[in-house]
Amino acid sequence: MSEPVYQVIGDAAEVAENRGKAYIVDGVQIAVIRHGGRLHAMDEFCTHADASLAFGIVKDGCVACPWHYAEFDLETGAAKSLPAVKPVRIFPVRETADGKIEVAIGGGDA
Numbered sequence: 219m220s221e222p223v224y225q226v227i228g229d230a231a232e233v234a235e236n237r238g239k240a241y242i243v244d245g246v247q248i249a250v251i252r253h254g255g256r257l258h259a260m261d262e263f264c265t266h267a268d269a270s271l272a273f274g275i276v277k278d279g280c281v282a283c284p285w286h287y288a289e290f291d292l293e294t295g296a297a298k299s300l301p302a303v304k305p306v307r308i309f310p311v312r313e314t315a316d317g318k319i320e321v322a323i324g325g326g327d328a
């Protein structure tokens with residue numbers, strides 16, 4: 219597995235606790251979500267019918283899709299409840315000391 223190559227995508231202050239925000243990074247549409255003070259990055263769109271997980275309900279380590287409430291694990295991307303059955307991809311993400319969000323698309327766990 220190759221080393222993740224991080225790039226700055228925005229300011230960490232743009233993503234409030236238990237909220238998400240959509241970004242396009244190298245042509246990949248992702249949702250960055252903050253939960254428990256930590257950032258998580260995943261495919262933006264739900265694997266059931268393509269709702270944006272950037273507008274999901276964040277609770278108990280999961281994001282629930284805003285349309286039909288399928289839940290995805292923020293750590294693994296696994297679909298935890300119906301109607302979604304396929305996982306979303308997760309991407310390495312970190313918050314820098316100077317308050318930026320960095321994401322790695324390609325390499326790492328993606």
Ligand code: FES
Nearest residue numbers: 264266267283286
């Ligand atoms: S679009 Fe996400 S659960 Fe249906």
